[in-house]
Amino acid sequence: MRGVVWLRRDLRLQDQPALTAAFADCDDVIPLFVFDDSLLRARQFGSPCVTFMVTCLAELTGALAARGLALQWRRGNQIEEVLRFVADVKADAVYWNRDYEPGAIERDRKVQQALMTRGVVVHTFKDHVVFEAEEIRGSTGDPLQRYSAYRARWWTKWHAATPPLLSLPVRLRAQRADGSSPRIALPTVEDLGYQTVPLSITPGEKEAQRRLRWFLDGPIHTYVEGRNLPAIDGTSKLSPHFRFGTLSVRTAVHAAVGTLATGGRRSRRDVLAWIDELIWREFFQQVLSSFPQVASGPFRSKDGLPRPRPAGSELNRLYAAWCEGRTGYPLVDAGMRQLNRTGWMHNRVRMVVASFLIKDLRIDWQSGERYFMRQLMDADLAANNGNWQWAAATGTDSMPGYRIFNPLLQSRKFDPEGAYIRQWVPELATVPTDRIHAPHLMTCEEQALAGCRIGTDYPSPIVDHRQAREEYLALGKQEVTA
């Protein structure tokens, strides 16, 4: 029997349900990846994301080749290419891991339908999450909209039905050393119409496993404090690996739960706080799969929320300043420049820049969502959309609309020495610590001494936070009474 494994966001060998099932059923297994032209042309994703994906695929190609398997790839319309490939190789069955994005669900439905009419068996699997939306429901059977309720059910489910880890198929265990195994050249990032960029997070399954071990051996045990400090390497930075499936989320949760037994009580809350982040990720996956309309707009009505700034040159000016990291608020600018330079931003800072865009600049949160998708190498529709809706107070379980981050206080609290700011905003590197969070308050003498002229070397604040905050709250009130 011949089976095709259609790879998508599951670029690994370990704990890989579709791959494992194919090897259990078939004597001939062909892994396939399809580069989707319309997706590539739409430019929803940027070069960091595409570079990460292509590099992961290259590593996977090598890992498969070492085991005597040639990863096949096609480029074009995914539906057509998969159907054509399956017909060409005369496969009996096709295996894939499920994807919960509305577009992917529609695509997979069409492929499955077409394959079934041709007598090809389709097997799909849960892979991207620990629990799918249908597995975590409230007492009424409806999807849970509050994170706290979702988390409680998630843990109940975990204890009642812990998903096991899959062992590597026997035929993937032995590596061939003869070097005669087939190896097919992948398209380069440039072939796909993007630029190869240096990545701040190393792609590939091997690296994902290494990083997970490193994180569980150290930073996770001080995670509650450490995750809020953007100047230190205190977070797992596994988001792109979960995005492309170079690490199984079940592997991660099992490993983290495993450290609960050995670690002290002090680190227990830290480990649970990290698992919380993984549950947030599943929560947002579940929101997207239960309410697919969130992908294109706010989940709840915008009552009580100020109308975004109207289109015009003022909006363009403010939006460009935010994108390029020259708002005059050092922490915001540091975050945006980290994003632009590395394709990743520390999560604490993501919240700060999101609040700043929405509340201080009064710009539509979907502009921020789109910008993040284009810049982030961990660009994931469910997580990105969920977090932006959270920040904008339009989501299922959102931050209240009146909760406005003060960029100055956040800066002093979470980057007290200004190390993060100095790293990403070099023109502020020599500004003394007591001025680094609000450099525009420097006197002329201080500016000369620091070698940083405000308005020339570094911008003065593009909006006054206090004033912007009051305007935002006042406009919100208007929307309620209107």
Place this chain on the structure above:
DNA sequence: TGAAATGTTGGGGCG
């Protein structure tokens, strides 16, 4: 997974 405004308390300076 806020921040600002407002309220309360208690110590110390001082007339």
Place this chain on the structure above:
DNA sequence: ACGCCCCAACATTTC
């Protein structure tokens, strides 16, 4: 010694 005021520190409420 006493009351008064100031204000820091903390708690509560409001947006």
